[in-house]
Amino acid sequence: PRLNVRLRRFIRRRATVLLGGACVAVIAGAAVLAAGGYRKARAEEKVTEWISRGLVLQQDQRWEEAARSYQDALKLDPKNVRALGNLAIIRKEQFNRQAQGAPALLAEANAYCDAALAVAPTNAGIWNVKGVVLKKLGQWGAAAAAYDNALASESGQPEMRIAVYN
Numbered sequence: 001p002r003l004n005v006r007l008r009r010f011i012r013r014r015a016t017v018l019l020g021g022a023c024v025a026v027i028a029g030a031a032v033l034a035a036g037g038y039r040k041a042r043a044e045e046k047v048t049e050w051i052s053r054g055l056v057l058q059q060d061q062r063w064e065e066a067a068r069s070y071q072d073a074l075k076l077d078p079k080n081v082r083a084l085g086n087l088a089i090i091r092k093e094q095f096n097r098q099a100q101g102a103p104a105l106l107a108e109a110n111a112y113c114d115a116a117l118a119v120a121p122t123n124a125g126i127w128n129v130k131g132v133v134l135k136k137l138g139q140w141g142a143a144a145a146a147y148d149n150a151l152a153s154e155s156g157q158p159e160m161r162i163a164v165y166n
Helices: 002-013 015-059 063-076 081-097 103-119 124-136 140-153 158-165
Strands: none
Touching: 002 015, 015 063, 015 081, 063 081, 081 103, 081 124, 103 124, 124 140
């Protein structure tokens, strides 16, 4: 009981100071949260910018520059499915364009597909790319399974069904 009485007296005597301190703590917390939200929004903007840049470079077949742009996006968002999927496509295309395609490019493309599918396991487009990569690696059974997953995941996208059948 004595501690309770002392505590009430302490609070009554210093109510203004305690209230001011609580206000300062709330304002500081709000400022920290706002700053974190701003940083996150800025990072998302940057990722979108790098992916857009990568898409333009990819269309121009500037493979390495596009790959660097997607890798920059992955530094801020390591689980970005678009960046991972496009890196897989780039490595597959680089393999296709070489007279003696380097299997390491296909292995890298497959790893990017796996990373994207870990985040988005029902992404039909990634399953389709994985099927193409596995087929090029000569892994026919695994390629067929990847194509089956693409068809099961396509959810009404007729263009995906056509791509998988092709």
